[in-house]
Amino acid sequence: MLIGEYTHTVDDKKRLSLPMKFRKELGKKVVVTPGLDGCLFVFTPSQWRVISKKLSESSMLQSDARSFNRYMFGGAVEVSVDSIGRILVPEFLRERSHITDKVVVIGVQDRVEIWNEKAWKDYKQFVEREADTLAEKLGSIGVL
Amino acid sequence: MLIGEYTHTVDDKKRLSLPMKFRKELGKKVVVTPGLDGCLFVFTPSQWRVISKKLSESSMLQSDARSFNRYMFGGAVEVSVDSIGRILVPEFLRERSHITDKVVVIGVQDRVEIWNEKAWKDYKQFVEREADTLAEKLGSIGVL
DNA sequence: TACTAGGTGGGAAGAAGTGGGAAATTTCTT
DNA sequence: AAGAAATTTCCCACTTCTTCCCACCTAGTA
Numbered sequence A, B: 001m002l003i004g005e006y007t008h009t010v011d012d013k014k015r016l017s018l019p020m021k022f023r024k025e026l027g028k029k030v031v032v033t034p035g036l037d038g039c040l041f042v043f044t045p046s047q048w049r050v051i052s053k054k055l056s057e058s059s060m061l062q063s064d065a066r067s068f069n070r071y072m073f074g075g076a077v078e079v080s081v082d083s084i085g086r087i088l089v090p091e092f093l094r095e096r097s098h099i100t101d102k103v104v105v106i107g108v109q110d111r112v113e114i115w116n117e118k119a120w121k122d123y124k125q126f127v128e129r130e131a132d133t134l135a136e137k138l139g140s141i142g143v144l
Numbered sequence C: 001t002a003c004t005a006g007g008t009g010g011g012a013a014g015a016a017g018t019g020g021g022a023a024a025t026t027t028c029t030t
Numbered sequence D: 001a002a003g004a005a006a007t008t009t010c011c012c013a014c015t016t017c018t019t020c021c022c023a024c025c026t027a028g029t030a
Helices: A020-026 A045-056 A063-075 A091-096 A117-129 A131-140 B020-026 B045-056 B063-075 B091-096 B117-129 B131-140
Strands: A002-009 A015-017 A029-034 A040-043 A077-080 A086-088 A102-109 A111-116 B002-009 B015-017 B029-034 B040-043 B077-080 B086-088 B102-109 B111-116
Touching: A002 A015, A002 A020, A020 A102, A029 A045, A029 A063, A029 A091, A040 A045, A045 A063, A045 B102, A063 A091, A063 B002, A063 B102, A063 B117, A077 A086, A077 B002, A102 A117, A111 A117, A117 A131, B002 B015, B002 B020, B020 B102, B029 B045, B029 B063, B029 B091, B040 B045, B045 B063, B063 B091, B077 B086, B102 B117, B111 B117
Parallel strands: none
Antiparallel strands: A002 A102, A015 A086, A029 A040, A029 A077, A040 A111, A102 A111, B002 B102, B015 B086, B029 B040, B029 B077, B040 B111, B102 B111
């Protein structure tokens, strides 16, 4: 299980260290995709296979399914982890998630998320303020 | 699986490099067809057989199926990949998809799409604005 | 204070994208 | 039908970006 929050930097060569604690679980290759709320997702190849299978069950002839598949498949990249645990995030994904130098890497159960540091702070603040309201919503649908 | 986004140029001789990561899967010959939403599709010969079979199963009695088939079959061309991974896109296909010099090549699962650079940027921006809707779709098919 | 572990940075070798030239094939004209 | 011209195809070369490896630095710990 991937948990925890780590602040790392992207160096001049656009390399990003994965937190030590995540490396064993992530393995030597990972798949980076556009995420939600402005972050990037990082999956292990096997998890990505599960997700892509679900995605592929939609028809090419439907316009919303097409755009959705383009978004996810076109935005996904398999990158290899170098000998000391770093990955190279392609430019088009960095742009999309506004990743510059300071990023926050978070473990969320079975995936890793990469956030722009400021975006993450704002988001976290927002969530903390709304925590009570969110808890009530979750409660009302039977989560907690 | 074909994934990722690559920006390439069409040179003066109208040659287009396929991204290195796609070459192995695409092989020595590919089929280029008019795509949807203003792009071109690139299939492997075997994938093209699957697609064309599906298309030909649609009823010839429906006028929209007929026109769509004319659109796809009439515009399809088999081209060979040269020794360093480039293809030659016929002029009538370049015109149709407004391909000039800067193009974006995207992997979408089992096909490759070729986009005019600007058209792709616009399209991507449009899709990204729909992120919330996309998130709900992800939930509804059980991805996240 | 010294040692270890993890994060950051840089240089060199290699690969990939782009461009150009020469040869071959086709087509048009005389 | 033959020659010339133009287009295509194959191959090679250059340049830029990537990738791999090694070194440093900082922080935490014994």
